Each structure stands twice: as C-alpha cells, then as structure tokens.
Amino acid sequence: GVIKTALPNMDREAKDQYLLVIQAKDMVGQNGGLSGTTSVTVTLTDVNDNPPRFPRRSYQYNVPESLPVASVVARIKAADADVGPNAEMEYKIVDGDGLGVFKISVDKDTQEGIITVQKELDFEAKTSYTLRIEAANMHVDPRFLSLGPFSDMTTVKIIVEDVDEPPVFTSRLYSMVVSEAAKVGTIIGTVAAHDPDASNSPVRYSIDRNTDLERYFNIDANSGVITTAKSLDRETNAVHNITVLAMESQNPAQVGRGYVAITILDINDNAPEFAMEYETTLCENAQPGLCFRNVMYFIFIFLFLYLDNTATVLTRRNGFRRQEQSVFYLPIFIVDSGSPSLSSTNTLTIRVCDCDADGIAQTCNAEAYILPAGLSTGALIAILACVLTLLVLVLLIVTMRRRKKEPLIFDEERDIRENIVRYDDEGGGEEDTEAFDMAALRNLNIIRDTKTRRDVTPEIQFLSRPTFKSIPDNVIFREFIWERLKEADVDPCAPPYDSLQTYAFEGNGSVAESLSSLDSISSNSDQNYDYLSDWGPRFKRLADMYGTGPDCLYS
Template sequence: MAHTVSRSFGIWRGLRIVTLLSLVRWESGCWGMTLNSVALHPASSRLHRAEAGAVPHRHKRNWVWNQFFVLEEYTGDEPLYVGKLHSDVDKGEGRVKYVLNGEGATSIFTIDENTGDIHATKRLDREEQAYYTLRAQARDRATNLPVEPESEFVIKVQDINDNEPKFPDGPYQAYVPEMSPVGIVRTALPNMDREARDQYLLVIQAKDMGGQMGGLSGTTSVTVTLTDVNDNPPRFSRKSYQFAVPESLPVASVVAKIKALDSDVGANAEMEYRIIEGDGLGVFRVEPDADTQEGVITLQKNLDYETKSTYTLKIEASNRNIDPRFRAQGPFSDTAMVKLVVENVDEPPVFSSPLSRMTVSEAAKVGTTIGTVSALDPDSTNSPIRYSIDRNTDLERFFNIDAATGIISTAKALDREVNAVHNITILAIESLDPSQVGKGIALITVMDVNDNAPVFAIEYETFVCEAAEPGQVIETISAVDKDEPPSGHRFFFSLTAEAAGNLNFTLRDNKDNTASVLTKRGGFQRRDQAMYRLPVLIVDSGSPALSSTNTLSIRVCDCDSDGSPQACGTEAFLLSAGLSTGALVAILACILTLMVLVLLIVTVRKRKKEPLILDEDRDVRENIVRYDDEGGGEEDTEAFDMVALRNLNVARDSKARRDVTPEVPTLYCSRPPPYKITPDNGIFRDFIWDRLKNADVDPSAPPYDSLQTYAFEGSGSVAESLSSLESLSTDSEQSYDYLSDWGPRFKKLADLYGHSDSSNIFSS
C-alpha cells in the first residue's frame, strides 16, 4: 500500500511541474496555448474581462492533472490506483461531481465522483493496448450542468518484462549431405556418416535483457538430418546360392530370388542385375524388383530333366546411380554364383502331334480305319501307353480306338449332312501310373458322297390367270441338295414321263440350276378345274446321279389387269354364291372361337377330374378288378380294392362320425330304397351296410372320401371252399338273384370307366 501511495504522489508532483511550465509559456506570448485543452474560465472571470474591455488578463488554471501511467500485469486483489483529478471550482463542499468517459470508462477505469480518484479494475496488458484516451468533466451535483468544459487525458500502460523470446518458425529442420566438408555447413565433426547416424537434435535458447539476471528466455529445436549420398556399393551376403527347379515349371515362372544389400537409401540403393556368365544364358533371365530391389530369376524355356539336370549362372549386382566423387573407392558392384538343379517330375504321356487331322468318307462301313495316334512317356521309366476316347467329346460313339495301337476306326455309320466334323479328345494313359494322363485332339472330317437327291428350294405357291396366254412363264423354280460336291451343284429339270404329254403346261431348263414353267394353252377356267398338279423331275450331277420327283401345285385364279390374283381355287365358288371375303373371315373367326371354348371346357373338366357326362348316380364309385386265379381264402382281401358303394337313395344308420359333419343332412335319414331289395340279397346288403357304418364311425378314418376294401365270401358253398371262384361255380346251389338288381348298375359303371365287358364284372 505504501508503494502505491508514493507512486501516486510522484505522479501528482509531476503534474504540478508540467502545469507550471505551461503557464510560463503562456505568459511569454503564446496566447491561447493550453495543455490538452483543459484550461477553463469561470463566469466571474468573463464578466471582469468584459468590464475592463479587451485588455488580456492571466487566468488561473482550474484543472490539476497530467498524463497518468500504470504498470501492466497488476495482480493485486484491490483495484489499482491510477491518479486523481481535481478542479479549483471544487471547494470541498460536495457540490461538484466528476464524470469519466472514453476508452475503458466504467469497464476498465472507474472514478470516484466525489474525490476524482481513478482506479483500474482489470489487469492491463501493454502488448494488447499501450494507452487509453479518456474524457473528464466536472458537473454541478444539483443541476448536473457542467462547471468545467470536457477535457481529454491519456492513461499510458507501462511495460514490464513479461514475455519471453519466441522462435516464430520453430521447430526447425535442416538437411546436410553426409560427408560434407567443414565450411559448407558449420559442423562440429568432419566426415559425418549417415549410415552411422542420420539425425541430430539441437536445442537453441534465446534470452532477453542481454542475458542479465531477471531476463526471460525461449527455446526451440533444430533437427539436422544427414541426407544420403551413394557412397556404399552393393554386396551379396553369400558368394554362392543353390535352388531346386521342377522340370514341369511353366515358362515365365519365377525360379528364385537373390538380393544384394546396400547401406544407401532411395535412388542410391536402386539395383541392376544381369547374368554375365554361365550355361543358362538363354534358359533363364534376371530382373530387379522395383519394390524390394531383389534379383528375380525367371524361366525362359521349358526344362527337361532327361536332357539337362543342372545350370550355373554368374549374376552381377550393381548400383544404378553412381556418385562420381566415390568412384575412386572401387567398383560399385558385386557378383555371386547361382546353381539351379532341375528336379525330375513324373510327366504325363506326350502325343507326337497334339492335333491329328483325319478324313473319312460318310459312306465308310463300320470298322473302317481312319488313322493312328501315338504318344510316349517322357520320363525315363518309359511306361507303356493305353489309349481311349473321351466320350464327352463323342457322345454318340461314332468312333473306336485300339487301346494298344492307337488306331481309330468307325463304330457307326456317318452322315456328313448331320455332322461334317468330329472333334474328339484322345486320352493316353500310363499303364504303370494311371493317374498320368495325356490328351490329344483328333479332328475327323467326314467327306461327302452323293446320297441326297435334289428337291425344290422352297414350297412354291404357283397360280395361272384365267386370261393367261399360251407360252406365258408362270413360275421359275430352283432346287437344293444337302450334298456338297467339290465342283458345285448342277441340276437338270424336266417333266416326268407321265406329264410330258399334257396339254396345259410345259417346263424349260434354263441351264443355270433353274427352270421355267410355261403355259401351253390359254382359256383356263377355275370353274372347270381349280387346281393343276405338275410333277417335275430334278436330277443332280453326282456320281451316281440322284433324282427326285417334286409336284408343283398350280391354282387357277381370277386376275386383274396387272396379273395379280383376285380369287383363286375353291374361294371362287364361295364368292360366286354371294359371300364376300369379309364374311368368310367372320365365319372362320366364329368357328375358331367355338373350338377354343370347347377346348377350355374340356381342359377345366379334366383338371377338376369331372366326367363329361353327368349322372345322378355318379356318387356311386367302384374299383372293379378282374382276375382269373384261384384266390387264397382270406388273402383275397388283399387282391383288390372296392370303393365304398354310396348312393343318396340308400337308407343309412343316422349315427355318423363325430369328427365329420355330413355335407348333405338327408344322407343318413331312414327311408325305403326306391328299388326292390329281395330277401335273397339281404346278406350282401347287410354286409355292405355294416362296412359303411363302421367306416363312418371310425375315428381314425380321414375326414374326406376314401376307398374301402370289401371282401365278401358269401355262404352256402357246396364245395366248402374258401375260394371266391368256387362260389361262382355253376354247380353251386347258392342263389345269385341279387345280381339281377345290381347288374345294370355295374354295367353303367363299367361303361363309364371304360370296361367293355360288363358281363365279367363279378368274375372274381
């Protein structure tokens, strides 16, 4: 607190000194010159001057003030005292108040309106703002009117040493070529080697105040990196290498990799490899790998263990970029010997020719020899070879091959027109090792023979106009032949012997594989004959020559003036009856529509499995099987199945299955049957009804219509035999009158299900 008071006192004393100097300058003739425009004139002074006239008088200054100074970075708890403002008008009676405006007023600087004391309420930083310009004014407390004019003053922030030196661009990077001599860059050691140490870290300190006590300091780092120069040659880690190479390795495969080491980096470590000596110059080659700088040895020719089993290469590795400053140190290259040992591999048989071309006539008989293929085992074992045909390439088995000799022969008749070329794969299999299989191709071309007769090229639609003149060309015909003779086709056209003497048409061979059909007369009438058929004989030039007779249909038409047909053949008669072409089309459309509807109805009924003929008794379904064996007594029940005899008119017991609701409620009502049930068939009737009742109440039966088996033995067999065939013997006294009632029904069912002989329905 004592420090603050003494500091403020020093500032006040300074102000008094500056004020006295200003007054001296004013008295020496500097009229109107005042310090910072703060000299104020009271009203009494102005009146006195007016009364005295224009004679100037010296006026006392009313403000006691000066520039204020305040130290930056004040860290005390109380506001920092800056200085004091005072006006002579203020007599200490409390009638004057002081007001402060300008930069930082109220936010940074405050003034006691009673005493004029100025304080700083915030810590100041000269590096941010060095001074503040403010305005002060004294006002009457009662009227708030100024008693002094407003004046400006400055508060300057005094600097203290609170900022250490800083390196604006740090940390720094520096690059120095290795082996640099002292002078280019100031280094502490001569001949620094990057391969020994490639980077150095330096820490630099800067102090202010000339390094005196109390000064601040700042540091930065400088990383010095030694850049590489090509001062190291490549070196192989070994002088000789050996690798094994399978003889089956394909061309362009990688055989081995070797690498020379270079302590340099980047472009200075890039390598070049080459074979300078050895017996594998044309078989192998070596190239550098751009990423790993390895020497990659690749195969250029196929290997054969039986021919040569070892190769020796002398390979040189050298730097691609050599620094001339270090060339005198010696050669920047190194060499190593590489031995390549060829390994024997069990190889499959090899055909003497991978593609064998053969020809065979399509008329060749089965068993005709076509050609021979040959393959050998390339290994030293020289295993015997067996031949076979890959049947995936000869699915129809047209050819056979002798397993021992490789002779290929025909196994079926050939047809060039179906398949002119057969491309089959021949397999050569080692007898000692069947897993070794070689493959060859046999391309068999089938030679053509003249086995196809010529025919019309197209299906001609020929017509002749009723108004045609004799000798008029009505059609030009041509022919085709499936055969392909070497010299091309030559066809000859003529009418057959039967048609040569007709009076209607004739044929002219144009000698260019075409022929013209001409009329021999005029006056054709479609009413008399609507269609003519002209047999044409076509002969080819093969050996032997083949021929065929082709019939040309010629319609008689009513033509317009340009010769275009208007009405032809039978259509003329319909037109003459008054039916137009549109009417004919409509009739045909109706017929087609009816046919489609009938087809749809039939298709739907087939899908629903409904008979086309509806019958009121269609609910009665049976499966009747006829057989002529003796039977096996009780085993007869397994011999056939009979669908439950079911008719809506037959009385049933009202007791039904509990798990099924009858679709027709009246199905089980008791009512007399509409047909006569004689006492003779009572046993059969009871038997059927009992079986139906059991099926209806069976809880294990499915809830839908099902087939039931009924094996009725009957009673009263004279022969006392269990066979159902014996029960139908004519010698039995058993009555079968019940068949008189059931017979017509079974006949109807038999007709419905396609049984032609209904008399044998109960032959079993």
C-alpha cells in the same frame, strides 16, 4: 564459436552422432568471470563410400521342371552399409548358360535381386543352369573410386528336378478326312504320343466320349489308329471334332490331350427334290407359251428351260375352264448330275383361276359357279362352334343340378322311420358322461335353454317349461317324451339320422304311494285307486284288485 572436426576420415557407419558440450566464459576466460554451457548434437550424413558385397560367393536352388513361366526361382541380396540412394543397386546376369531361360530384377523396397523363369523347364533336356550375377551401386561418388569397384559378383546354380509329366502328342491338332460312304471299321488316321519323362512309360489311347456322344469313331488303345464305328452322314454333320486322351500305363493319372478334326467327304446319296412344296395359279385365258412359274430341280414333260437349278413351266394350249378342271397335278421327274445319278418324282399343283385384265387372280374355287348363294366355310365353322358351345352349357347345367345335395334336415311330413339304416358306430356306454347329461334326462322339471336350429325355421318356439300338475303318470310320460322329441327336432347338434335314446324318468310320484303296503286292501284304507282303470290294459289287474266297485273286490 566455430566447431570444426579434429580428426579426418570420420565414419558414419561406425558412429553417426556426436554430443558436444560447449562452455562460454566472459572476461576472456579469466578467473572470476561468469560462464554458461550448451549441448550440441552433430549428425554425420552418409556418402557412398561402401561398395555392395554378396555375403556368399555362390548360391544353389532346386526347382521342379513343372514350374510355370514367370514364377520366382530365388531371391538374393548384396549387403551395402550405406543408406538411402547410396544403397540403391542393380542386378544383372553377366554370364552363364541360363541367360535366355532366367532373368533378374530388383525389388525397390528391399533392394533384393529376384530371379524368375522365362521359359518352360525340361528336366529331360537340361538338368541344371549356372548364372553369374553382378550387383552394382547405381549412384557412385567419384571421390571414393580409389576404394575399389562399387560392384560384386556371385554364382547361382539352379538344379531342375524331374516331375512325372503327362504324355505329349506329336501334333497339337490332327486333320483327317473320310468319305461318308466309308464302311464300319475303315481306318481314318493315326495319332501318336510319348511319355516325355526319362522312364518313357508306354502310352494307351482313348476317345473322350463327351466329344463323340454318338460314338461314330473308335481308337486302338495301343497303336492310336482311329477307325469308323458307325455309318457317317455328311448332311447331318460335316466335321467331327474329337479329343483323344493319352494315359501313361504306369500312372493313369497322367493324361495328355490331343485334338482331331475329321472332315466327312460328300457322295451322291440324296436324290434331288423340290426345295419346297410348289403351288401356282394359271388364268383361264392364258395363251400358249405363257411363263407362269419357276421351280427348282425339275424337268417339265411338255416344254422346259434350264437356268442353273431352276426350270420354267410354259403353257401349250389356249385357254382353260375351271368348270371342267380347276386343279392340275403335274408330276415332275428330277435327275441330278451326280455319279451315280439319282432321280425322284415330285408334284407341282396348278390351280386355274379367274383373273382380271392385268392377269391378277381373283378367285380359284370352282364351287363358286355351283353354289353362288351358299355359306362359306368360315361361316359353317362358326355356326358349328356355337352349337357345340350351347350343348356343353346344357350338359354342365344338368350335371350341376344332379349333383345338388339333398338337405340334411328332413321335413316333418316325411316319415323317415320306415327306412332302416345301419351305422357301425359305437357309443360310450353308461360310463360316457361327456356326451350327454344324464341328470337332465332323469329330471323332468329342469328348465333347458331352447336351441334354435340355424338351417330351418322352427315351427314352435319354447319360451318356458309348462308346470306339471298332479295328473296321471301316463300323461306325464307322454308329455315328457313329446318334449324330448321336440327338443331333438330343433337341436342343431342332433345327428341327421334316427337314434335311440334312453331316459330314466320316474315321474312326479304316485298318489297311491307304495303298492307293497300290506294294508292297502283293508277296509280302513282311504286311498282311491279308481284311476288305475285309466292307465290301460296293463294296469287292468291292479284296477280290479284295488278298485272300489262291488264286483271288483274279489275278482
């Protein structure tokens, strides 16, 4: 079963697949024979029989003149009904006034033509460009050349839009020179800038002070003339690089930059002097005419030789003695060859030394002949440092001892009650139940835990409370106060100063019971009030009234 085409010139672009049903019969197709069917799909492959065609005969695009170089201006595409390699095409600019300004390339993925800018655009120079662009297939099939050229042409017009541009200087870098002797206000040079836009706005000039921190120069805002504002010094700064700003008067945001290099010319304004502080040595046995030092920029008053900017010092007498003079200070008068010439006087220090046979200095100190057994300067400094260190240590020890704090707890032998100390402290009053337990003060028989002081060793350890017996109340009060005093002495929480404490203690009761009994003086009373005489002078009146003595009954 061979399948053949029935019609010529099949078009894949119209229909790319056909579905066929094939039937096979036995018995040569006679009646009664058996048959079977199958499906066959026929897919047409593509050939390059369709040329590219632009959908439009012309295109127009607007771009600003400030568009950077290599930026994309536009994308165009020619339509091709073919697929795969048969649809690949290339674009090129064949004509137009923008051949050197723009270029076109192909996007391999989308087969688009990409137009990019190759040079900076200038609205003031040219406002529009016209391009003739051709799109052609890359793989042409010779069998279909009769269908016409496999390429197409279109026109692209690019309109350049005006943009407000900053002023432009006539030169990228200005080079100027000025003498360091120039007076303030001397004109150095002029810079010029203009507005490239069609409006041609006036331009104002200024100096970027970040490049002229010392403000050596000024510039005229209207003319661009640069002048000196301060005295210049080539030795401090030989070249000044400044930046000049040009701003549009109508739009100060548009700023152009120009660069100026100002070279300072030298004048003879510095007198010659030694390149360094010169100090040399001379042997005691030096012979006349001995060269012992080369110095820079000087003339020796006795004998001298020039060699560029150096001079050689020679001796003129035979032998020197350190005992007579160990150091010579030789004044050197220096004159330069500038116009006008400048001069200065410097000093050359020459030390007379004791030298060995090879002329090498051994010692240059004249004191060696006077104090041969004396101490050296280094030894004296070391001894002085040790003495000062000892003095500092002694002062520190004395200061620390004086600053040593007295103990907070006083010895019992010291009677601090003789001192009156005022404290501006205010207690809580009777309503302050947080500071003290008043119930413990009112009850003598409450057993309290003995608090041991941490800073001193207590002399008496209270292990238990003594039991109060029926003894006279004055003894009870005395012992009560004594116990409270001992507790305060060993209390670590007690304040370190004298304090007044009030105790509401009534004792264990009176054996006389109530003194207000009306029959207390009756003869039938069995009470004995003889102990009142033991209570002291304050109870003498009661002792006389209630005593049993015969002379005390009516006294």
